[in-house]
Amino acid sequence: xxxxxxxxxxxxxxxxxxxxxxxxxxxxxxxxxxxxxxxxxxxxxxxxxxxxxxxxxxxxxxxxxxxxxxxxxxxxxxxxxxxxxxxxxxxxxxxxxxxxxxxxxxxxxxxxxxxxxxxxxxxxxxxxxxxxxxxxxxxxxxxxxxxxxxxxxxxxxxxxxxxxxxxxxxxxxxxxxxxxxxxxxxxxxxxxxxxxxxxxxxxxxxxxxxxxxxxxxxxxxxxxxxxxxxxxxxxxxxxxxxxxxxxxxxxxxxxxxxxxxxxxxxxxxxxx
Amino acid sequence: xxxxxxxxxxxxxxxxxxxxxxxxxxxxxxxxxxxxxxxxxxxxxxxxxxxxxxxxxxxxxxxxxxxxxxxxxxxxxxxxxxxxxxxxxxxxxxxxxxxxxxxxxxxxxxxxxxxxxxxxxxxxxxxxxxxxxxxxxxxxxxxxxxxxxxxxxxxxxxxxxxxxxxxxxxxxxxxxxxxxxxxxxxxxxxxxxxxxxxxxxxxxxxxxxxxxxxxxxxxxxxxxxxxxxxxxxxxxxxxxxxxxxxxxxxxxxxxxxxxxxxxxx
Amino acid sequence: xxxxxxxxxxxxxxxxxxxxxxxxxxxxxxxxxxxxxxxxxxxxxxxxxxxxxxxxxxxxxxxxxxxxxxxxxxxxxxxxxxxxxxxxxxxxxxxxxxxxxxxxxxxxxxxxxxxxxxxxxxxxxxxxxxxxxxxxxxxxxxxxxxxxxxxxxxxxxxxxxxxxxxxxxxxxxxxxxxxxxxxxxxxxxxxxxxxxxxxxxxxxxxxxxxxxxxxxxxxxxxxxxxxxxxxxxxxxxxxxxxxxxxxxxx
Numbered sequence: 079x080x081x082x083x084x085x086x087x088x089x090x091x092x093x094x095x096x097x098x099x100x101x102x103x104x105x106x107x108x109x110x111x112x113x114x115x116x117x118x119x120x121x122x123x124x125x126x127x128x129x130x131x132x133x134x135x136x137x138x139x140x141x142x143x144x145x146x147x148x149x150x151x152x153x154x155x156x157x158x159x160x161x162x163x164x165x166x167x168x169x170x171x172x173x174x175x176x177x178x179x180x181x182x183x184x185x186x187x188x189x190x191x192x193x194x195x196x197x198x199x200x201x202x203x204x205x206x207x208x209x210x211x212x213x214x215x216x217x218x219x220x221x222x223x224x225x226x227x228x229x230x231x232x233x234x235x236x237x238x239x240x241x242x243x244x245x246x247x248x249x250x251x252x253x254x255x256x257x258x259x260x261x262x263x264x265x266x267x268x269x270x271x272x273x274x275x276x277x278x279x280x281x282x283x284x285x286x287x288x289x290x291x292x293x294x295x296x297x298x299x300x301x302x303x304x305x306x307x308x309x310x311x312x313x314x315x316x317x318x319x320x321x322x323x324x325x326x327x328x329x330x331x332x333x334x335x336x337x338x339x340x341x342x343x344x345x346x347x348x349x350x
Numbered sequence: 351x352x353x354x355x356x357x358x359x360x361x362x363x364x365x366x367x368x369x370x371x372x373x374x375x376x377x378x379x380x381x382x383x384x385x386x387x388x389x390x391x392x393x394x395x396x397x398x399x400x401x402x403x404x405x406x407x408x409x410x411x412x413x414x415x416x417x418x419x420x421x422x423x424x425x426x427x428x429x430x431x432x433x434x435x436x437x438x439x440x441x442x443x444x445x446x447x448x449x450x451x452x453x454x455x456x457x458x459x460x461x462x463x464x465x466x467x468x469x470x471x472x473x474x475x476x477x478x479x480x481x482x483x484x485x486x487x488x489x490x491x492x493x494x495x496x497x498x499x500x501x502x503x504x505x506x507x508x509x510x511x512x513x514x515x516x517x518x519x520x521x522x523x524x525x526x527x528x529x530x531x532x533x534x535x536x537x538x539x540x541x542x543x544x545x546x547x548x549x550x551x552x553x554x555x556x557x558x559x560x561x562x563x564x565x566x567x568x569x570x571x572x573x574x575x576x577x578x579x580x581x582x583x584x585x586x587x588x589x590x591x592x593x594x595x596x597x598x599x600x601x602x603x604x605x606x607x608x609x610x611x612x613x614x615x
Numbered sequence: 616x617x618x619x620x621x622x623x624x625x626x627x628x629x630x631x632x633x634x635x636x637x638x639x640x641x642x643x644x645x646x647x648x649x650x651x652x653x654x655x656x657x658x659x660x661x662x663x664x665x666x667x668x669x670x671x672x673x674x675x676x677x678x679x680x681x682x683x684x685x686x687x688x689x690x691x692x693x694x695x696x697x698x699x700x701x702x703x704x705x706x707x708x709x710x711x712x713x714x715x716x717x718x719x720x721x722x723x724x725x726x727x728x729x730x731x732x733x734x735x736x737x738x739x740x741x742x743x744x745x746x747x748x749x750x751x752x753x754x755x756x757x758x759x760x761x762x763x764x765x766x767x768x769x770x771x772x773x774x775x776x777x778x779x780x781x782x783x784x785x786x787x788x789x790x791x792x793x794x795x796x797x798x799x800x801x802x803x804x805x806x807x808x809x810x811x812x813x814x815x816x817x818x819x820x821x822x823x824x825x826x827x828x829x830x831x832x833x834x835x836x837x838x839x840x841x842x843x844x845x846x847x848x849x850x851x852x853x854x855x856x857x858x859x860x861x862x863x864x865x
Contacts (some may be wrong), residue, residue, distance in 0.1 A: 085745050087715060087757060089734065109435065112428040116490035116571065130485040160385045167378065204600045205593065206564045208476065212581060213589075217404040222385045296474045300567075303385075313480060325477060332472035519707035526667050527780055528697035528724025533731050537720055541711040 141323035151308060155331065158304035161222055162294035165229025166286045172234040173282075177241025184245055184253070184271065186263065199242070202235030207293045211302040225302030229290050237286045244278045245271060280346045284339050291335050295328045411594065412587035419576060419595045426572035427599055429490055430562040433497025434555040440498055441506045444470075449510035452539070463510070471503030475561045479570045493570030497562060501554050508550040512543040548614045552607045559603040563596045616681075617642035618784055618816050619666070624675035626661055635661045637840040638675070643784070643833075648807060648817045650827035650848075653837035654860050659820040662837065663788045666818065667699045668692060680783060697724035700777030700815075702806070704789040706769040708776075710762040714753060717761050717772050718744040721779030740779070747775040751805065767798035774806055778813065785810060787819040791826065799823070803830045824856065 179195035214224030253270035298306025312320040447463025482492035520538035566574020580588035626636040635658040651659045664670040722740045751771040791799035821827045828848040836844035836859040843859045
């Protein structure tokens with residue numbers, strides 16, 4: 079008769095559990111070290127939160143709405159909107175070729191053009207839109223031109239990446255069919271690829287507008303035109319009630335823009 | 351006869367499209383004129399060669415600056431990590447409220463959750479940073495808070511959508527064994543959405559590295575402050591050095607996130 | 616005394632308001648293995664889910680172990696659910712968790728939130744899980760992720776999980792519909808054997824009439840929400856079967 083062995087089971091597994099534990103402890107240590115390194119005053123945190131409530135209630139409220147309800151400010155708001163759509167428009171114009179060149183399946187040259195296009199796209203994306211704005215302001219002076227340029231490069235950066243990914247996921251069947259009829263590269267793109275990515279491209283365009291508009295409200299802070307300039311002036315002068323009024327106007331505008339974007343996006347969904 | 355009608359129809363359509371295109375083109379040209387052409391101080395800008403030489407000031411690297419960039423780079427990196435971490439914690443209630451299937455009181459908490467997400471996304475991180483600097487003062491803490499609050503929008507939105515898409519089978523299984531709401535959450539809901547949520551967090555962290563680098567422009571710690579100083583002292587080669595550092599930590603970030611993704615998904 | 620008594624049970628879709636169950640009554644005694652058969656849409660799945668109130672009945676009563684569970688509060692209901700095990704058509708395992716953790720999840724009704732968070736089950740639960748795993752033949756898979764198993768293996772985990780609850784009634788919702796015929800037979804055999812060993816009555820919603828007549832000692836036939844037959848499988852004549860299914864049975 080066989081001996082009945084008592085089977086046992088433990089949740090702790092060697093060596094996996096120890097490795098996991100080690101990883102968790104290192105993460106915890108890193109976080110603690112970071113807090114030390116950055117000199118974050120944990121002990122004063124609660125007091126600070128209380129101060130935050132006090133500051134909000136007394137100094138930032140009520141927002142000075144009269145200040146923003148004037149024509150000059152409205153001009154700046156209009157500027158902001160114009161910068162945003164010019165920036166996204168030009169950005170998208172650049173995106174069309176750049177995204178295509180950066181798509182592995184349809185780029186004209188995989189060894190040279192593709193890596194360069196990808197590198198350029200990454201470069202545009204990696205630089206924050208505010209840095210673009212500051213650089214252009216220092217080259218071109220204050221005004222809306224640097225703002226539009228900054229937004230253009232910024233939009234081209236992330237929209238190209240999105241477009242490249244879309245193109246890469248396209249069904250190659252129609253493309254091959256077009257090639258087989260002897261169409262040139264341009265025709266292949268228009269008739270083979272464009273119909274497939276058209277819907278996604280509209281989505282990308284809407285998203286680009288959203289992001290561009292948000293950024294446009296702030297580039298003025300660094301001199302690149304738009305309502306951000308008002309923000310900077312009042313922050314420097316510590317006119318907190320005016321600052322909160324400007325912030326309120328920014329929030330409302332962005333919410334309105336999001337509202338229209340959502341509608342546009344639903345209509346695009348229906349097109350699918 | 352039919353084909354004639356079709357030809358006329360298509361000609362009309364083409365004309366209409368060209369007309370619309372021309373109108374849009376005119377609108378764009380008008381906008382460009384009103385905004386850029388009128389607004390720009392063309393005299394101060396000078397000729398094209400002046401502009402090019404202005405741009406050329408940035409070409410060149412100030413190598414002596416690099417040792418001083420190590421600490422701010424580490425700071426930026428840490429701010430992005432801590433900021434994302436705190437953001438995830440704040441996301442927990444936002445996600446809970448913003449997911450149609452687990453929100454506690456749908457008419458009230460669901461719109462509230464969605465509103466929080468939209469608010470977080472709609473306000474630029476610089477604006478958040480300005481706000482937190484006004485409250486907490488200069489330093490990394492303001493940056494961390496700005497990053498945290500800004501991240502909530504994306505992470506909570508994606509997470510709540512993942513939760514709304516889960517399979518109800520495991521939920522039924524735990525319920526029928528007598529499990530309570532908490533147990534359903536831990537056993538039936540979280541295991542299903544964890545891979546997606548972790549992917550979203552890693553993605554947002556990468557973006558946050560970019561953001562952390564510039565928050566210093568308004569006093570919230572990291573490389574941004576160095577950038578600001580270099581610009582103010584007109585050390586354009588130094589500015590280029592800072593930009594290179596920023597690109598450097600972004601590359602490190604992409605590498606780390608790539609590794610993490612492999613382990614998680 | 617019967618373990619389960621269902622009296623004049625009615626249930627409807629909340630949205631459209633049309634009734635799915637139009638007054639079903641039957642009982643399940645201690646040693647029964649009852650099969651519910653009927654065409655698709657007859658309400659079999661709804662009926663099973665009403666027993667443990669995954670679906671709320673609109674009227675009627677369900678008496679389990681002498682208690683009327685139709686009116687119970689949520690917390691009382693949770694306690695009763697511990698005594699009713701359920702096996703699902705789609706297995707409903709926690710895919711990313713190990714087989715062991717899936718089994719232990721059967722005991723969730725008995726542990727508090729802190730223990731749940733740390734997965735700290737009492738020793739006796741772990742021992743019982745090891746025994747059950749051996750009984751269903753999956754001891755070698757104890758630490759595998761549930762989604763690494765085949766369909767038949769997953770259902771065996773489902774059976775073991777349900778039995779971890781030490782239930783007084785086992786509900787089965789089309790346990791074999793996602794499995795091929797040979798595995799289906801193995802699963803039904805396993806359930807019947809273990810139910811007999813542990814003295815647990817079973818109420819099984821099943822599509823395959825053949826399996827039903829073979830494994831069950833009592834058949835309840837349903838069509839469009841009404842009971843058409845209740846009794847011994849041997850008494851289930853071909854005409855009666857045709858009546859229930861309103862079509863030729865293969």
